[in-house]
Amino acid sequence: MTCSGKNVFTGTGIEIAFEQSIETLTSLENSSESYLAPAWIDLQVNGFAGVDYNDPRTPHEEIARSIRVLFSTGVARFFPTVITGPPQGMLEALRNLSRAKDTLAEGQAIEGFHVEGPHISGEDGPRGAHPRAWVRKPDFAEFERWQDATNGRIRIVTLSPEWPDAPRYIERIVAAGAVAAIGHTQANASQLSEAVAAGASLSTHLGNGAHAVLPRYNYIWEQLAEDRLVADFIVDGIHLPVTFLRVALRAKGVERSVLVTDAAAPAGCSPGRYRLGEVDVELTPDHRVVLAGQQRLAGSALRMDRALETVIRQGGVSLADAVRMATVNAAKAGRISRRQLGLVPGERADLVQFRFDPENKRIEIGATWLSGREVYRNSASAPL
Ligand SMILES: [Zn+2]
Structure with missing residues (x-):
């Protein structure tokens, strides 16, 4: 199979030949106006298109439908994310998702699981x-139960290093192949540096x-200054003020920055009430996902193509850098093999073809491939 367009990283025309992996790249004198890029990776998706990944009873056909909607946004690989809940509920949600991965054609898009909390x-x-009722101290035996329920597919765990046992826990989950991420924390400087020394490598949202x-100098500064931590950001125009986003991107540099959506079930839906694990959430008409009846944000209604647009518009980064933050940087942060180099032979043929309107910073997805299989084509748009 082949596809052609402008290489998003170089701006030059290319034809990509691929099976499951990228086989060759050939330069073209003239190419279409559409771009080719590695397909987006999302490290944190709690639910999408009305489907809650945190509910153990979510039917697999609903999970499949939500993944097809993710494909239409240019995402090819993602980490369904299970948040803090009762031990048995979290375990069953993970088991349900893992079975979905094993049985669904769309399950190949599930790279692994992210446990946040x-x-x-x-x-x-x-x-x-x-x-709050289900917040608890680090427990490696619980991690092992999650691994048993998912055939060892727990790949990211977000925790707070303020727990006394955090460094030892981080060492053990990193040794077991998971990425230890720091988030939902009020850890002090020494707790943060001990966590990094123990192997934590990512700051979650x-x-x-x-x-x-916050005090003038605080855990956000500490993480911004720590070069061993890659940071991911929810760039939906709601979660972060423009000035913080710009400062954070300068502190981390593009190479240590990753886009995530932290999407919850209402993403891609109309305003109204939805579930997120144990809690009721509401999608407001201005696209905030809040705890029902409150102002507290509870995930986002973001889709990754819109995150790219927003980081270009608000963060002042180039299209190529925005794509890096949603592809190769995410692959490195999530330790995803054969996705860390970009459009290079030997990489998995997870590809996206899209148009970009530089004036309005709009992205229109044309087609998405997952390991060489076309999983989305925009029939409404003109031929690419
Ligand atoms: Zn969170």
Whole structure:
């Protein structure tokens, strides 16, 4: 199979020949106006298109439908994310998702699982929308139960290093092949540096899941300054003020920055009430996902193509850099093999073809491939 367009990283015309992997890249004198890029990767998706991944009873055909909608946004690989809940509920949600991965054609898009919580801060503010009743200290035996339920597919765990046992826990999950991510935390400087020394390598949605009012020097600065931590950001125009986004991108540099959606079930839906694990959430007409009846944000209604547009518009980064933040950088942060180099022979043929309107910073997805299989084509748009 082949596809052609402009290489998003170089701007030059290319034809890509691929099976399951990219086989060759050939330069073209003239190419169409559409771009070719590695398909987007999303490290944090709680639900999408009305489907809640945190509910153990979510039917597999609903999970399949939500993944097809993700494909239409240019995402080919993602980490369904299970948040803080009762031990049995989290375990069953993970088991349900893992069975979906094994049985669905769309399951190939599930790269692994992200468990966000329950070993986070119990404090209002850093805890975010996670239910306080189920916050608990790090427990490696619980991690092993998650691994048993998912055939060892737990790949990211977000926790707070403020727990005394955090460094030892981080060492053990990293040794077991998971990425230890810092988030929903009020850890102090020494707790953060001990966590990094123990192997933590990622900051989860830095700037969110934090106190509304903070000391002048605080855990956000510490993580911004720590070059061993890659940071991911929810760039939906709602979660982060433009000035923080710009400062954070300068502090981390593009190479240490990753886009995530943190999408919840209402993403891609109309305003109204939805579920996120144990809690009721509401999608407001201005696209905020809040705890029902409150103002507290509880995930986003973001889709990754819109995140790219927003980081270009608000963060002042180039299209190529925005794509890096949603592809190769995410692959490195999530330790996804054969996705870390970009449009290079030998990489998995997860590809996206899209148009970009530089004036309005709009992306229109034309087609998405997952390991060489076309999983989405925009029939409404003109031929690409
Ligand atoms: Zn969170």
